[in-house]
Amino acid sequence: MxxxxxxxxxxxxxxxxxxxxxxxxxxxxxxxxxxxxxxxxxxxxxxxxxxxxxxxxxxxxxxxxxDMGSGIIRQMASIEESLRAAKDDLCGHINIIAPIGFGEKKLSPIIGQFKQQYPAVSIDLTLSDRPSWTDSPLQPDIMFYIGELTQAHLYRMVISPTRRVLCASPDYISTMPDLTTPEQLMTNQHDCIVLRENNEDVSLWRFQHIESGRECRLRVTPSLTSNIADVVKQWALYGLGIINRSEWDLITELNTGTLVELLPEYALPQVDIVALMATGESARSHKISRFLEFAKDRLKETL
Structure with a gap:
C-alpha cells in the first residue's frame, strides 16, 4: 500500500x-x-x-x-485541520497564485502578518504577470485576480473593489494641451498608454461624470502597450503618456506628485479584486476562510 x-x-x-x-x-x-x-x-x-x-x-x-494523490493529500490535510480547528489551532498549507504587482505590494505583507498570527500554517506564493490556474506545480488553493475572469469550474469570491484613476506625469502635463473632457483622448493631441490584461478590450475606456451622471465610452488609440503593469507605470513616469490604472498601484506616485490625477470630476469603473478557488467546499476550508477574512480586513485598511 x-x-x-x-x-x-x-x-x-x-x-x-x-x-x-x-x-x-x-x-x-x-x-x-x-x-x-x-x-x-x-x-x-x-x-x-x-x-x-x-x-x-x-x-x-x-x-x-x-491527480488522485493530490486529492488524498488535501483530504488528509483537511482532516488534520478539522481536528485542530476544534481547539482553534490553525494549521496546514495554502498554495496561492497572484498578479506580481498586487502580490508584491499588497498580498505579501498580509501573508507575513497572517503567518505571525498563525505560525503553524505554511504558505506558498506564486506570482505571475497573467495568473493562471496552472501556474503552480500543485493545484492552488486560492488564485487572486483583478478584473473579470470567466472560469465556470472555479468558485469566485469578491475580496474588495478597487478604484481606477487616469493620470500622467507633471512633465507630460506641462507639454501637452489641457485635458478637460474624456473625448479629447480620442484625438492625436494626447498619448495613451495601456496595459493588456485579462483578455479585455484595453482600448475601450469608460467614464462617468460624478455630478451629472453622464456616461462616456470611447476607444483610444494607444501609443504604447505592454502586458507588464510596472512597465506601463514607468512609461507614464517618463512622461510618455496617460495611463488608466488601479489607484492602489499608483498611490506612492500620486502622494509624492510624480503622477497627477487627470479628470478627477469623472469616475472610472471600479475593478474587483477576486479570489478564485476550485470549489465552494474549498472556500469553506477553515484555513482558507480564515485567510480570506484576514486578507479582506487588511485590504479594507489599505485600498
Missing part, C-alpha cells in the same frame, strides 16, 4: 522535472531520489516517469497518481 509520504515524494519529483532540483527541494541526494523512485515504480509495477536526458516526463500512470 502506498504511504502518504510516497505520494508527496512523487508529486515533488514531477513538479521539479529533474532529479537534481527534486533532491534540493527534498533536501536529499540525487541518487537517493533516483533509488526511491525506482523502488516506488517496482512496488506498483508501473513506469511513473520517463527519463528524457536530464528532463523527466510523467507517464499516464504517473499523472493518475498525481
Amino acid at each position: 502506498l504511504a502518504i509520504n510516497d505520494i508527496k515524494f512523487f508529486i515533488t519529483i514531477a513538479a521539479c522535472k529533474n532529479f537534481s532540483t527534486a533532491a534540493k527541494q527534498l533536501n536529499v541526494s540525487a541518487p537517493y531520489v533516483t533509488q526511491k523512485l525506482r523502488s516506488l515504480e517496482e512496488k506498483l509495477g508501473l513506469i511513473l516517469i520517463e527519463r528524457q536526458g536530464r528532463q523527466l516526463k510523467v507517464t499516464e500512470h504517473g499523472q493518475i497518481l498525481i
Whole structure:
C-alpha cells in the first residue's frame, strides 16, 4: 500500500522535472531520489516517469497518481485541520497564485502578518504577470485576480473593489494641451498608454461624470502597450503618456506628485479584486476562510 509520504515524494519529483532540483527541494541526494523512485515504480509495477536526458516526463500512470494523490493529500490535510480547528489551532498549507504587482505590494505583507498570527500554517506564493490556474506545480488553493475572469469550474469570491484613476506625469502635463473632457483622448493631441490584461478590450475606456451622471465610452488609440503593469507605470513616469490604472498601484506616485490625477470630476469603473478557488467546499476550508477574512480586513485598511 502506498504511504502518504510516497505520494508527496512523487508529486515533488514531477513538479521539479529533474532529479537534481527534486533532491534540493527534498533536501536529499540525487541518487537517493533516483533509488526511491525506482523502488516506488517496482512496488506498483508501473513506469511513473520517463527519463528524457536530464528532463523527466510523467507517464499516464504517473499523472493518475498525481491527480488522485493530490486529492488524498488535501483530504488528509483537511482532516488534520478539522481536528485542530476544534481547539482553534490553525494549521496546514495554502498554495496561492497572484498578479506580481498586487502580490508584491499588497498580498505579501498580509501573508507575513497572517503567518505571525498563525505560525503553524505554511504558505506558498506564486506570482505571475497573467495568473493562471496552472501556474503552480500543485493545484492552488486560492488564485487572486483583478478584473473579470470567466472560469465556470472555479468558485469566485469578491475580496474588495478597487478604484481606477487616469493620470500622467507633471512633465507630460506641462507639454501637452489641457485635458478637460474624456473625448479629447480620442484625438492625436494626447498619448495613451495601456496595459493588456485579462483578455479585455484595453482600448475601450469608460467614464462617468460624478455630478451629472453622464456616461462616456470611447476607444483610444494607444501609443504604447505592454502586458507588464510596472512597465506601463514607468512609461507614464517618463512622461510618455496617460495611463488608466488601479489607484492602489499608483498611490506612492500620486502622494509624492510624480503622477497627477487627470479628470478627477469623472469616475472610472471600479475593478474587483477576486479570489478564485476550485470549489465552494474549498472556500469553506477553515484555513482558507480564515485567510480570506484576514486578507479582506487588511485590504479594507489599505485600498
